[in-house]
Each structure stands twice: as structure tokens, then as C-alpha cells.
Amino acid sequence: MPEPRVKALTLRINGRAFTVPAGTSVAAALALAGDFVSRSDLGGRPRGPLCGMGVCFECRATVDGVPEVLTCLTPCREDLEVVTDA
Amino acid sequence: MREACDLVVIGAGPGGLAAACRAAEAGLDVLVLDAQPEPGGQVWRGEARKGTNRLARRWLSRFAASGARFRPGARVVAAPEPGLLLVEEGPSSLAVRYGRLVLATGARERFLPFPGWTLPGVLGVSGLQVLVKDGLPIRDRRVVLAGTGPLLLAAAATIHAHGGEVLLVAEQAPAARHWGFALQLWRYPDKLIQGAVLSAGLAGVRTATESWVLEARGERRLESVRMSVGGREEELACDYLGAAWGLVPNLELARLFGCEVSRGAVVVDDRMETRVPRIHAVGELLGIGGVDQALVTGEMAGLAASEQPVPDALVSAWRRVRVFAEALARHDAPRPELRRLATPQTLLCRCEDVPLSALEGCRDLREARLYARLGMGSCQGRTCGAAAEALFGWAAEDVRPPCLPARIGSLRLPPETPPTPKRAS
Amino acid sequence: MSAFDCIIVGGGIVGAALADVLCAEGLSVALVEARSIGAGTTACGMGHLVAMDDNAPELALTAWSVALWRELRDDLPMAVEYDACGTLWLATDEEELAAIAAKVASYRGAGVRAEVLDAAALREAEPALTPDLVGALRVPDDAVVYPPRAALHFARRAQQRGARLMPGCPVAELRPDGVVLENGEVLAAGHVVLAAGVASPRLCPDLPISPRKGHLLITQRGAPVVRHQLVELGYLKSAHGSDGASVAFNAQPRVTGQLLLGSSRQPGVGSAQVEPAILERMLKRAADFLPGLDALRALRVWTGLRPATPDGLPLLGRHPGKPWLWLACGHEGLGITTATGSAQLVADQLLGRASAIDARPYAPSRFEVLHA
Numbered sequence: 047m048p049e050p051r052v053k054a055l056t057l058r059i060n061g062r063a064f065t066v067p068a069g070t071s072v073a074a075a076l077a078l079a080g081d082f083v084s085r086s087d088l089g090g091r092p093r094g095p096l097c098g099m100g101v102c103f104e105c106r107a108t109v110d111g112v113p114e115v116l117t118c119l120t121p122c123r124e125d126l127e128v129v130t131d132a
Numbered sequence: 133m134r135e136a137c138d139l140v141v142i143g144a145g146p147g148g149l150a151a152a153c154r155a156a157e158a159g160l161d162v163l164v165l166d167a168q169p170e171p172g173g174q175v176w177r178g179e180a181r182k183g184t185n186r187l188a189r190r191w192l193s194r195f196a197a198s199g200a201r202f203r204p205g206a207r208v209v210a211a212p213e214p215g216l217l218l219v220e221e222g223p224s225s226l227a228v229r230y231g232r233l234v235l236a237t238g239a240r241e242r243f244l245p246f247p248g249w250t251l252p253g254v255l256g257v258s259g260l261q262v263l264v265k266d267g268l269p270i271r272d273r274r275v276v277l278a279g280t281g282p283l284l285l286a287a288a289a290t291i292h293a294h295g296g297e298v299l300l301v302a303e304q305a306p307a308a309r310h311w312g313f314a315l316q317l318w319r320y321p322d323k324l325i326q327g328a329v330l331s332a333g334l335a336g337v338r339t340a341t342e343s344w345v346l347e348a349r350g351e352r353r354l355e356s357v358r359m360s361v362g363g364r365e366e367e368l369a370c371d372y373l374g375a376a377w378g379l380v381p382n383l384e385l386a387r388l389f390g391c392e393v394s395r396g397a398v399v400v401d402d403r404m405e406t407r408v409p410r411i412h413a414v415g416e417l418l419g420i421g422g423v424d425q426a427l428v429t430g431e432m433a434g435l436a437a438s439e440q441p442v443p444d445a446l447v448s449a450w451r452r453v454r455v456f457a458e459a460l461a462r463h464d465a466p467r468p469e470l471r472r473l474a475t476p477q478t479l480l481c482r483c484e485d486v487p488l489s490a491l492e493g494c495r496d497l498r499e500a501r502l503y504a505r506l507g508m509g510s511c512q513g514r515t516c517g518a519a520a521e522a523l524f525g526w527a528a529e530d531v532r533p534p535c536l537p538a539r540i541g542s543l544r545l546p547p548e549t550p551p552t553p554k555r556a557s
Numbered sequence: 558m559s560a561f562d563c564i565i566v567g568g569g570i571v572g573a574a575l576a577d578v579l580c581a582e583g584l585s586v587a588l589v590e591a592r593s594i595g596a597g598t599t600a601c602g603m604g605h606l607v608a609m610d611d612n613a614p615e616l617a618l619t620a621w622s623v624a625l626w627r628e629l630r631d632d633l634p635m636a637v638e639y640d641a642c643g644t645l646w647l648a649t650d651e652e653e654l655a656a657i658a659a660k661v662a663s664y665r666g667a668g669v670r671a672e673v674l675d676a677a678a679l680r681e682a683e684p685a686l687t688p689d690l691v692g693a694l695r696v697p698d699d700a701v702v703y704p705p706r707a708a709l710h711f712a713r714r715a716q717q718r719g720a721r722l723m724p725g726c727p728v729a730e731l732r733p734d735g736v737v738l739e740n741g742e743v744l745a746a747g748h749v750v751l752a753a754g755v756a757s758p759r760l761c762p763d764l765p766i767s768p769r770k771g772h773l774l775i776t777q778r779g780a781p782v783v784r785h786q787l788v789e790l791g792y793l794k795s796a797h798g799s800d801g802a803s804v805a806f807n808a809q810p811r812v813t814g815q816l817l818l819g820s821s822r823q824p825g826v827g828s829a830q831v832e833p834a835i836l837e838r839m840l841k842r843a844a845d846f847l848p849g850l851d852a853l854r855a856l857r858v859w860t861g862l863r864p865a866t867p868d869g870l871p872l873l874g875r876h877p878g879k880p881w882l883w884l885a886c887g888h889e890g891l892g893i894t895t896a897t898g899s900a901q902l903v904a905d906q907l908l909g910r911a912s913a914i915d916a917r918p919y920a921p922s923r924f925e926v927l928h929a
Contacts, residue, residue, distance in 0.1 A: 069181055070267030077268050081353040082252045088485045092352050094252030096482070096515070098262035099174050100167045100207075101240045101382070103483060103510040103537075112223060114510075114537070114777070114854060118263070119205065121169050212833030495725065499593050502600050502705040503636075510777055510856070532831050534855050537777050540844075541851030543858075545837045 057126035072117035072128055073098065073105045084117060085131050107131070133226045134546055137163035137201075139437050140217065140230035142208055142385060145173020147415030147426035147433075148236030149191050152200040154434025155234075162200035163228065165219060169204045171195060173238055174258065175423055178265045187423070209542050210533035211388055214410075218533075220542040227546040232410045232437045235398070236430065237385050239416035241376035242518050244466060245480050245488070246473035247347040253354030253372050260374035261287035264294050271295035274370040276357050278302040278345040280377050281464045282422075287374055289333045299368050301334070302343035302359060304377060304467050344470055345375050360469070378464035380518045381416045387531035395419075402447050403436035404429055412437060420464075421457035428453060471523050480523075481516040483509020497526040510537055561587045561721070563907070564736050564746040566728050566760065567753035569599040570704055571885050571892055573711035574900035575752060580718035582908060587744060588712060588720055589736065591727040591756070595708025598754045598892065601861025603773060603809055603819055604707070605786055606700040606894045607644055608669045610660060614870055614918030619891060620667040621914050622898030623699060629897070636706045638812045644699035645674070645683065645785040646792075647806070647846065648692045653790045657694045664696065671696050683783055687848055694790070701786060701809055704893050711896075728753075731760050733881040748907055751876075752885040754892065755827075755864040761879075764872065765924050766887045769865040770826040772836050774818040775811070777854045782810040789846065792820075801825070804839045806846040816853060818843055829860050865889045873902045873919040877927050883907060884921050 056065045057072075059079040066075050073095040076082055083092040084105045095105035100119045108129040109115040117128070139155045141148045144166035156162040164171070170180040171192060179188035195202075203221065210218040217233075219226040241256040248254065255263065257279040264270045275296045277288055280303055288301045340361050347358040349367075356369045383393055391406035392399040397419040404412040412433040415426035428450045432442050474480065476489035481504075490504040497520060500506040506520065507513025512535070513528075520526045534543055563579055565572045568590025576588040588594075606623050610616040626639075633639045648654040657673050664671035674682060674693045682695075716722050730737040735745040751757050758764045789806040800823070807819035821839045823832075836858060844850040866872065866887040876882040885903045888895060902919065905912040921927050 067267055069178070071263070074263045074266040074268035083353070084252075087250070087482070091250070092252050093250060093482070094353070095255060095263060096243070096259055097240060097256050098259035098266070099240060101511065102243075102515045106510070113779070116167075118266070119167055119169065122267075210833070495593065498596055502593070502596055503709055508857075512856070533833075533858055537854050537856050539851060540774070540776075540840060540853050540855050543836070543855055544840060544851065545833060 055122060055124045057122050057124070057128060059128045060130060066122050068122075070122045072107070072109060072120040072122055072126070075122050075128070076105070076107075076117065076130065079130075083130055133224055134229070135163060135226060136229040137161045138231045139163070139234065140165065140228055140232075141200075141234040141236055143173065143236030143238055143415075144168070144171035144202060145175060145236060145238050145415065145426060146191060146423050147238070147430035148173070148234065149195045150427045150430025151234040151236060151412070151414055151434035151437065153191070153194050153198045154431050154440075155438045156198040156200035158438035158440055160438050162198070163230070164200055164202045165206040165208060165228070166202070166204060167207045171202055174262060177262055191427070207536055207538075208385060209536050209538035212533070212545060218542055220536075220538050225539065225542040225544075233412065234430075234433045234437060235386055235389070235391075235406075235411065235413040235417055236415050236426070237382040237417060239379035239381050239420055240514065242378050242380050242466070242522065243376050243515055244470050244473065244519050244522060245478050246345055246375070247475055247478050248349055248354075249375065250479055250482055251348050251350050251354045252352070253350065254348045255372065255374050256376040257287045257374040258283050259376065260372055261290045264291055264296065270372070272297060273372060274299055274368075275372045275374065276300050276302070276345070276359065276368055276370045278304070278343070278359070278373065278375040280304045280466070281460060283379070285334065288337060292334055292337060298334070298337045299370055300343075300359065300361070301337060301339040302345065302361065303339065303341045304344045304470060305463055306342050306467070344467075345373065346473065348373055377466045377470060378461075379416065379420045381420065383417065383528070384512075384514070384531050384535045386413055386417060387528070388533065388535045402432075403442060404433035405436065419454065419457055420461060421453050425450065425453040425457060466522055474523075480519060481506045481509065481513075483511050483515075486516070497529055500526070501529070512536070561585045561744065561746040563587075563748040563750060564589060564744055565750045565752055566731065566736060567751065567756070567886070568594040568708070568712060568722070568724060569597050569752065569754050569892065570595055570708040570711070570896040571754070571888060571899050572750070572752035573708040573715065574896040575750060575885055575903055576715035576720050577711040578900045578904040579907070580715040580720045582904065586715060586720040587723055587746070588715065589723045589726050589728055589738070589744070591725075593724050594712045594722065595705035597756070598861050598863060599708050600705040601771075601773070601859060602704050602890070602893050603807070603817055604638075604702045604704045604893050605644070605809060606702060607786070608664060608667070608696055608699060609891065609894075610663045610667070611869070615891075616663065616667045617914045618895050618898050618919065620664075620669045622895040623669075625897035625901065626700060626702070627698065633702075633707070634710060636703065637710055638703040638706070639700060640702075640810070640812050641698065641700045642810055643695060643697040643785050645679070645787050646694040646696070646790045647679075647686070647690050647787060648694075648790050649690060651691060654692045656790070657692065660694055669696060670698055683785065683787065685783055685847055685849060686787070687846055690846075695785070699786060701811070702893065707893070707896075728760060731882060748883060749881065750883040750885055750903065750907075754886055754888070755862045757864065757884075757886040761876070761882065763878070763926055763929065764884070764886070765867050765926055766864045766872075767825055768827040768862040769889060770821070770823040770829075770860055770862055771819060771890065772821040772831065772839055772858065772860050774836070774840070774858045775856050776816045776818075777856045778814040780814065780816040780853045782814060782816055783808055783847075784810060786810075787846070802835055802838075804835070804842045806842050808843065808847060815856070824865065827862060829862060831858050831860060863889045863892075868923075870919055871895065871899060872921040873899055874906050874916060874921055877922040878929055
């Protein structure tokens with residue numbers, strides 16, 4: 047049975063809830079959560095998405111408990127739990 | 133998990149879709165793998181949902197009707213023996229047995245390091261465009277774009293159409309003839325700057341040639357950019373900078389399979405078959421050539437893989453695209469100034485945080501890897517490798533498995549022989 | 558024509574360490590390397606500094622070498638990643654556990670600290686390991702380095718003391734009065750040392766050295782790290798396949814937060830290609846010891862070709878049939894560990910003085926084939 051079409055959905059980024067249009071990638075949603083940061087570099091400085099295409103690995107974050115997920119290749123889903131390490 | 137097919141296509145951009153359609157329509161059991169959640173590749177990203185681009189819509193519907201199977205979120209991590217791929221799909225691992233293979237892995241942007249390029253808010257040109265298509269809130273955000281060629285205009289048009297405030301589109305190429313030239317790729321008639329910009333839907337947007345970024349500034353994220361605009365410096369406060377210069381093919385898988393690569397492109401015959409039997413390559417892997425080349429070569433590979441004749445018309449169409457594409461490559465080649473933007477403190481390798489100064493004394497990429505950890509991190513040198521080639525002329529090294537970071541479990545061989553394909557190709 | 562007191566052919570860790578020692582003695586040295594310093598077999602090793610007690614000469618050389626490394630530790634740059642993590646030799650059954658007592662005695666006899674961990678102590682020390690293990694031998698003074706940077710450190714220190722580093726200079730011929738480079742240039746020297754590892758037989762075909770291939774895998778940063786270098790006690794008796802290949806569990810924590818995994822051994826295999834079937838056997842063996850292994854993220858896999866000799870000991874000293882040629886090669890998998898001791902032994906002989914350990918077990922003259 048096809049699911050009814052969702053117009054908006056809610057996910058949590060670092061514990062805070064955000065509502066985004068369906069079809070939004072997790073990387074794009076990171077911009078809602080403040081400084082568009084996905085991870086910290088080895089010196090603790092913030093990093094955000096760069097390539098948008100799954101190549102640079104800058105956008106990796108923990109998604110639903112799975113570490114190192116490339117958020118630019120991950121669509122937002124209802125109740126998704128995203129944790130950045132920054 | 134195991135899968136078997138006559139033909140496996142890696143990459144669901146235009147080239148992969150065209151190959152899959154032609155082969156599946158001829159009755160082959162075709163499996164298409166792509167890292168993205170939907171077919172379309174980078175150039176048609178989001179079109180599977182939105183369907184605004186007519187050409188994309190046509191090919192995506194044809195693909196849906198072709199009988200080819202699509203596995204989203206699938207990343208090939210190793211090819212332990214001919215006819216076998218190891219694939220990672222989110223939390224699960226997959227072994228794929230195949231008769232023939234089409235590589236349609238496309239291209240990525242060429243990044244060059246400049247001070248501040250690691251700040252959040254600094255992205256690629258197409259990288260920013262892709263994120264905007266994927267829902268990055270851009271309305272009333274101030275955007276500066278610095279790059280080259282037709283993709284720069286395409287990104288500006290997308291961002292502009294989504295309500296972003298594009299402050300400046302900085303084209304590195306020296307000549308004004310650039311704009312008309314760039315738009316040939318889009319099959320627009322040759323026009324001068326004004327017409328080209330209007331065609332791209334960029335009325336009122338400031339564009340400049342012989343311009344590039346000097347530095348991105350900010351504390352925890354991008355706050356402003358220092359630009360060189362036609363020989364004069366200016367500083368612009370902005371929220372996003374898209375900065376990248378042209379494309380480079382994603383050659384890692386081709387190298388992993390041992391396909392011959394010459395002058396940055398996979399060597400193929402008129403059936404798009406590489407020097408490795410039963411492995412074909414299409415699209416950007418043959419040298420950057422855009423959607424036209426991807427569709428033509430994809431069809432050729434799909435026909436060849438299903439043992440159909442490849443019409444001469446396709447072969448000559450491909451030759452015509454190549455002539456244009458090679459001219460574009462010369463045009464898009466980064467100018468010398470762009471190779472000198474990084475300071476000794478600027479990070480070249482963003483994964484292992486390797487500054488330019490750490491490479492002092494290194495004579496080649498292997499030394500830079502061994503002595504300074506350049507390219508030894510998660511992206512396996514995909515970002516800094518192309519930069520090091522542009523900056524120092526260092527050639528890429530051989531690719532070994534895993535060709536992407538992968539769970540060790542995904543590298544384990546399947547315990548028994550999976551079922552054979554429905555029929556051999 | 559330039560003249561040196563000594564030309565060292567081969568810029569791996571052994572040649573680099575020897576250059577360092579000889580320069581410190583005031584000799585003029587050229588270090589001639591076909592490719593890059595520390596980029597051959599050196600770069601492919603795990604970097605384990607390990608006291609090994611398969612036989613008395615091996616224990617003498619490795620124990621002394623590990624002690625020499627420890628003396629250097631304060632001078633090593635951060636990039637060398639010296640980490641005194643110690644080694645745990647893991648016992649899978651009572652038979653192996655029983656053998657540990659004898660090993661403790663043999664280590665202590667060589668001045669190496671060693672202690673027994675029972676099953677409970679092992680679980681506490683390394684909770685990531687399978688609880689099926691019955692105990693372990695702990696050798697706390699073993700350590701780990703990052704080999705290419707260690708080699709580069711020795712080479713650069715030699716350079717500061719006047720050595721001439723010549724990377725990218727393949728040698729065509731060894732002669733009593735020096736070497737001829739492939740580009741035709743002739744370098745003259747009073748002594749010629751061959752330290753070219755697995756490539757040594759190319760320049761001196763009678764050497765009893767053959768390649769022995771090994772596979773390694775490293776994870777991404779942030780892997781749940783183990784604390785010690787871990788090696789199964791059955792390392793030497795580990796099952797051989799029909800192809801003569803064997804695998805054994807070997808895992809190492811890196812200061813980067815990565816986990817480095819070995820090991821495989823394929824005698825006589827000279828191609829560097831990654832072999833999936835061997836890798837599979839190695840990973841299966843490792844997963845027996847580390848149950849959570851499959852979930853860790855692999856970043857790279859590579860191989861190294863170790864220069865193996867018939868008796869497993871290196872060739873350190875004069876070539877008996879060509880007395881003008883000194884050998885410092887054939888270290889198999891112990892080149893990183895014994896680089897310090899090997900350099901010292903060869904330097905002592907070259908300078909005509911006694912060494913801290915008996916050099917005779919490593920003398921090339923032990924091989925009849927070299928007397929021709």
C-alpha cells in the first residue's frame with residue numbers, strides 16, 4: 047500500500063527538533079541547527095559539508111546511532127536522530 | 133546478502149541510466165547501483181521527485197519502465213575477483229555476481245585549497261547547488277560563487293531561482309568569450325555575455341571574468357570572502373561561498389579494476405569496452421563531457437553489453453562531443469594564480485589536517501602520503517589528490533580495496549557461491 | 558667522482574639507521590635509494606618493536622634492539638609515533654598457556670621484562686578480545702613506531718651530520734671501489750654496504766633472500782582501540798594452507814586511534830597485489846579473536862614483501878666471497894625492530910670493534926652458498 051504523501055517531517059539534530067520539507071537531505075538540514083557544522087577536525091575546529099556528493103566525507107555525522115554516515119547522501123526521515131561531533 | 137545479474141551498472145546518472153535502459157530493453161537482467169537515494173546522478177539530482185527537467189524526466193521514466201533493478205544507497209567497496217563486487221548498503225553488506233559491468237561513476241568537483249576553505253559555509257560550486265536542491269534554506273542568504281565553465285552558471289541559476297542573493301559570480305577564465313562558449317554545452321546558440329546570463333536566468337546578477345576567491349574569513353563559520361575581481365581586490369560579507377574549478381572524473385573504481393587510464397580518462401574502444409574485457413566505461417570517465425556525452429556513450433555501452441550493433445551515428449556523435457569537451461577542458465584548466473592561493477598554514481588534506489608546509493621536501497604523492505599523511509584519511513585522497521595534481525603535478529597512485537572506507541564485514545567474501553545469473557550475457 | 562668513506566645502498570629503515578650511526582662516528586656517508594627513504598618494505602610493515610624468542614640469536618638481537626629504541630625515544634619526533642604499548646601474546650588453550658612459563662624465563666634471561674596474565678586479568682586488560690582466551694604473556698617494554706617516519710628521522714639526522722641523501726637513484730652495480738648508478742654516475746667509497754632488503758639479490762644474486770608477502774589492514778580513526786599490540790601465541794605454528802600461506806592474528810593500536818591488523822605470510826610470493834582469499838583468511842582469524850571486528854571500518858589494505866632468509870636471521874657483516882661488500886639485509890619481518898641493533902652491529906664490524914652482543918649468529922658466512 048503506498049504511503050500517503052508527506053509534506054513535512056520532523057527530525058532531531060543534537061537533541062533539538064527541526065521540521066523540514068520532505069526530500070531534504072540531512073546535510074541540508076544541518077544548516078537549520080546553527081552553524082552548518084557536521085564534525086570537528088583533528089584540532090577541534092568546526093567543519094561542514096563541502097562536496098554534497100558523497101566524495102569529501104566532510105558531512106559525516108552519527109545518524110540513528112550509526113557513526114560516519116554521509117549526511118549528503120541521506121534523506122531526512124521522520125524521527126531521525128542526528129548527532130554531530132561538533 | 134547476495135545478488136546476481138547479467139549486467140551491473142555502477143552509477144545512475146545519465147550515462148548509467150542510458151546503458152541500463154538499452155541493455156534491459158534487450159532483455160538483460162540489469163542491476164543499477166548508486167550511492168544516492170534516487171536515480172539521476174548529480175546532474176539530475178532530485179529530478180526523480182520533481183521532474184522539472186524534460187530530458188531527465190524522459191530518461192527516468194524510460195528507466196523505470198525498462199525492467200532494470202535499482203539499488204539506492206549502494207556503494208561498491210571492493211572487486212575481489214572478475215564477476216564479483218562487494219557492496220555496502222547502509223548497515224548491510226551485499227555481494228553482486230555479474231556477467232558484464234558498466235562503470236558510470238561520473239565526476240566530482242576539482243577543489244583547490246585557499247585560506248579559509250575549511251570553514252563551514254564554504255562548499256563546492258555544484259556542491260552548494262546540490263545542497264540547495266536538497267533543501268538547504270537559501271532564500272535571502274548572501275552567496276558568492278567562484279569557479280569556471282557552464283557548471284558555475286548552472287549553480288548560480290539554481291541558487292538565484294531558489295531565492296538566494298547571488299552577490300557575485302566569479303569566472304576564473306580570462307576571456308569574455310567564455311560565456312557564449314560555456315553555453316554551447318547547453319545547446320544554446322552562441323551568444324555574448326548578456327544573452328548568456330539572461331538565458332541562464334541570471335538577470336541582475338553580477339558576473340565577472342578573470343575573477344576568483346583569495347580568502348574565506350570567519351570565526352566558526354564563513355562570514356566574508358576576499359575576492360580578486362578583474363585584478364582588483366574586494367571583500368564581500370556573505371553566508372555561503374561556492375568555490376571549485378571544473379570537474380575531475382571519479383576514476384577510483386576504474387583503477388581498482390585495472391582499466392587503462394590515459395591523460396586522466398579511461399581508455400575504451402568503440403563499444404565503450406575498457407582494456408579489461410567485459411568492463412565498459414561511459415560518461416565523464418572518458419574525459420569531462422557533460423550530459424550529451426553520458427547519454428551517447430551510455431547507450432553505446434548498453435547496446436554493446438547486450439550484443440547489439442552500435443550504430444555509426446552514435447560513434448560519430450560521441451566523436452563530436454569529444455572535440456567540444458576537449459576544448460572545454462582547456463578552457464576550464466585552473467589558471468596559475470589559483471595554484472598559489474594556499475599559504476603554508478592552509479590545509480591541503482582536510483581529513484588528516486595536513487597543511488601545505490608539511491609537504492616541504494616531498495618529491496611525489498607517495499612521499500607526501502608516507503611522510504605527511506596526505507590523503508591518508510577517510511576520503512582516501514579524493515579531495516586533496518586532485519588538488520595535489522593541480523598544484524604539484526603529482527600523479528595518482530594505484531587504487532587498492534577498499535576503494536571507500538567500509539565495514540570490515542563488507543570486505544568479507546561471500547561464504548558460498550551465489551546463484552548464477554538468470555542467463556549469461 | 559665523489560668519494561665517501563661508506564656508501565649504503567638502500568634507504569629503508571636499516572640503511573637509514575646505519576647511516577645515522579656511521580655519521581655519528583664521523584664517517585662520510587652516502588645513502589643511495591632507488592625510490593624514496595623508508596618507502597619500500599619499511600613503509601609496509603606494522604612498526605612493531607618486539608622482543609622475539611623463537612631462538613637465542615633472535616632474542617638477543619631483538620631484545621637489544623628494542624632497548625636501543627627505548628634509549629632513543631625522547632629524541633624521536635611526534636610523527637614517529639613511538640608508543641610503548643607493550644605486547645600481549647595470547648594463549649588460546651591450556652597447552653599454549655603452559656608454554657608461557659618457559660617464555661617468561663627465556664625473556665627474563667635476556668633482560669626483558671615479562672609477566673603472565675590469567676584469563677581474568679586478560680579480560681580486564683583487553684575487554685574487546687574474545688572471552689574464550691585462557692591467558693596471555695605480557696611484554697610491557699615492546700613498543701610501536703610509524704616506520705616510514707622513523708626511517709626518515711634517521712636519514713635526516715644523518716644528513717644533519719653530513720650524510721648525502723640520494724633518493725631516486727637506482728644502483729646498477731656494486732663494485733669493490735664503490736657503486737655505479739643506473740644513470741651512469743660512479744660513486745667511489747671505501748666501504749659499500751648493501752641494505753636493499755628484498756631488492757638486494759638484484760645487485761648481489763647469490764644472496765639467500767626471497768620475498769615473503771604479508772597483508773595488512775588499517776581502520777579509520779575512532780575505532781574502539783585495543784591497548785596492547787596483540788599477537789596470538791600460535792603465531793609460528795599457525796596453520797599453513799596448501800599454497801604454503803599462513804595467517805595469524807595480530808592487532809595493533811595506533812596513536813591516531815586507528816587499529817592496524819595483520820598478518821599473513823606467503824613464502825616466495827613477489828607480487829604486491831592484494832589477494833582477497835588471503836585477506837579473507839586473515840580477517841576470519843582476526844574475527845575469532847576480536848568478535849566485534851566486522852563492524853569496524855576499514856580504510857586501507859596493502860601488502861609488503863619481506864626479505865626472508867632460510868634461517869630467519871638477517872645477514873649482518875662481510876660477504877664471505879666478496880670481502881669488500883658489507884651486508885645489512887634479509888630482516889624478514891623484523892627489520893623495524895632490529896634496525897637499531899643491526900645498524901650498531903654492522904657499524905661495529907666496519908669500525909673493527911666489539912659489539913654489545915655476539916655478532917656471529919648473523920654473519921653471512923653461515924651460508925655455504927656465499928663462499929663460492
